[in-house]
Amino acid sequence: QVHLTESGGGLVQAGGSLSLSCAASGRRLNGYVTAWFRQAPGEEREFVAAIRQSLQTPYLDSVKGRFAISRDDFNNMVWLQMDSLKPEDTGVYYCAADSTVRRSNITNFRAYAYWGQGTQVTVSS
DSSP: OOEEEEEOOEEEETTOOEEEEEEEESSOSTTOEEEEEEEOTTSOOEEEEEEETTEEOOOOGGGTTTEEEEEETTTTEEEEEEOSOOGGGOEEEEEEEESSOOGGGTTOGGGOOEEOOOEEEEEEO
């Protein structure tokens, strides 16, 4: 069992930055794919970025060049640095993890078994 806890959300003006953190406990993250998803009201949960050890996957097109995912397996932490934020980035951001995710389904939220409670990010125009 992996327990995930996100922090770092908040209210920011367009063009600003936020750094989200995800602390994992219960199991070491080695061997797990960890990812960030987001969900706006009335919308389906959307893939943002994922990372497994030193490998990275493509980001959601709309966040490329603005967001950066990273992780520290020793300290069981995952981060999402978000720069040049836009109002359309608003939503609840979730950290997710799973040891069985493959490249073919890495962007599918249904492939992840472990989720944090989410942290709200609101970008004002």
